[in-house]
Structure formats: structure tokens, C-alpha cells
Amino acid sequence: MRLFFVEDNAALQTTVARSFERRGIQVQVFAEGRAALERWRASPPDVVLLDLSLPDIDGLELLSAARAEQLTTPVIILTARGTVGDRILGLNIGADDYLPKPFDLDELEARVRALARRSRGAPGSAAGAGAGAGAGAGAYEDESFHGLRVDADSGAVYHLGLPLDLPPREAALLRALLARPGQAVAKERLTEIVFADDLDVQPDAVEVVAYRLRKRLPADGVRLVTLRGLGYLLKAPD
Numbered sequence: 717m718r719l720f721f722v723e724d725n726a727a728l729q730t731t732v733a734r735s736f737e738r739r740g741i742q743v744q745v746f747a748e749g750r751a752a753l754e755r756w757r758a759s760p761p762d763v764v765l766l767d768l769s770l771p772d773i774d775g776l777e778l779l780s781a782a783r784a785e786q787l788t789t790p791v792i793i794l795t796a797r798g799t800v801g802d803r804i805l806g807l808n809i810g811a812d813d814y815l816p817k818p819f820d821l822d823e824l825e826a827r828v829r830a831l832a833r834r835s836r837g838a839p840g841s842a843a844g845a846g847a848g849a850g851a852g853a854g855a856y857e858d859e860s861f862h863g864l865r866v867d868a869d870s871g872a873v874y875h876l877g878l879p880l881d882l883p884p885r886e887a888a889l890l891r892a893l894l895a896r897p898g899q900a901v902a903k904e905r906l907t908e909i910v911f912a913d914d915l916d917v918q919p920d921a922v923e924v925v926a927y928r929l930r931k932r933l934p935a936d937g938v939r940l941v942t943l944r945g946l947g948y949l950l951k952a953p954d
Contacts, residue, residue, distance in 0.1 A: 718744070719763050720763075721743055722764065723794070724770055749770040750772055767795055775795070790834070808928065823916060864938055866894050873894070890929060892906055939951045
């Protein structure tokens with residue numbers, strides 16, 4: 717496995733690089749974002765670890781540029797900016813995971829290996845989990861809820877007969893809610909379903925997925941409603 721570590725702190729560079737190389741992972745370190753992006757274009761790695769506070773370019777700007785160029789390597793943001801707002805912004809731009817500093821090296825390695833497996837389409841990957849996640853909420857019902865429908869065989873979600881292009885986790889969340897349309901589903905239960913492949917998910921991770929799904933639902937259709945202390949539900953359009 718090849719890993720890019722984009723971080724300007726020399727001590728952290730050395731610690732992470734030595735730790736991963738002892739575990740059989742090749743690490744290439746970059747202190748500046750533009751140099752990392754140039755190398756990324758030429759030879760994409762398996763995973764990118766990206767700090768946000770870089771001396772020459774903001775990490776989110778670098779990530780946005782990479783995604784605009786169709787560089788699809790999984791990215792884990794590592795930063796002291798630990799607010800939910802920063803996390804949502806990073807994930808919306810195209811990050812795959814987010815780990816606040818200081819972090820545990822064993823946890824970081826587990827997340828790196830999980831992302832690498834998913835990007836290769838291995839069993840237990842995000843793509844596979846997206847297709848199967850939600851099964852824990854019950855078998856798919858081939859029924860419509862105000863234009864939204866889950867195909868009973870494939871698990872694909874349709875709106876007015878057209879397939880919705882959703883990332884795996886958003887699709888898993890929508891399927892789980894469509895299993896009980898109009899009824900609240902607990903946040904804890906949704907976390908179990910959406911992150912079935914992640915044993916160390918952060919408590920508010922499903923909030924980020926719900927935020928992204930809400931933006932992808934048709935503006936004049938079913939609404940995703942947050943019920944404080946209860947969870948989420950799908951509400952029929954007004």
C-alpha cells in the first residue's frame with residue numbers, strides 16, 4: 717500500500733511515517749499541498765492523509781482541486797479543526813473520513829486500511845456495504861412513498877421511476893428510513909445500519925450523512941426531518 721501524508725509538522729511527519737512503514741505501508745511525505753497535488757496527478761496513491769493547515773494552500777482548497785480533476789483517491793482529513801462545521805465542509809468537498817488531532821496511530825491505521833479495501837471494491841467495502849446496509853432494518857419493500865421507491869431485488873432507490881445517484885452511506889440511510897416512512901428511526905439504530913462496516917464510528921457521524929442526504933433529495937418532494945432526541949423520519953411533502 718502507498719500512502720501520501722500531507723503535513724507540514726516535521727515531528728508528526730516522522731512519527732507517522734515510521735509507524736506506518738514498520739507496518740508495511742509505504743509513506744511519501746509532503747510539507748506543501750501543491751507539491752502533493754502535482755505528485756498525486758502523476759502517481760495516485762492508495763490513500764491520502766491530509767492536514768488542513770498547510771503553508772502554501774488550505775487543505776480544503778487542495779482537496780477541492782483534486783476532486784475537480786477527478787482524482788478519486790480516498791482522503792482522510794487530519795486536523796486540529798475539530799468542529800462539526802469543518803467536518804461537514806470537508807466531507808461535502810470530497811473527504812472520505814475525518815480524524816481530529818491528536819489521534820491514535822492504531823486507529824489511523826485501521827481507517828487507512830478500511831478505506832483502501834473499499835476503494836479496491838473488496839468484500840466489506842463501502843460499495844458493498846451500501847448495497848447491503850439497511851437490510852438490518854428489514855427486507856426492502858418494493859413500494860412507493862411519494863415518488864421514492866426501493867427496488868426489492870437490487871436495493872436501488874428510485875424517484876418517480878428514475879434512479880437516484882447517491883453515495884453508499886446516503887443510500888443506506890434513505891433505505892433505512894423508507895422501511896418506516898413517516899415514522900421516527902432512532903439515531904443509534906441508523907448509525908448501526910449506515911456504518912455497519914465501521915466499528916469505530918464517531919457518535920455524530922450519521923448527522924453528516926443526514927445533512928448530505930437532505931441536500932440530495934428532490935426539493936419539492938419528501939423531506940428528511942430531524943427529531944431532537946428521537947432520530948430522523950421521512951415526511952410527506954406539504
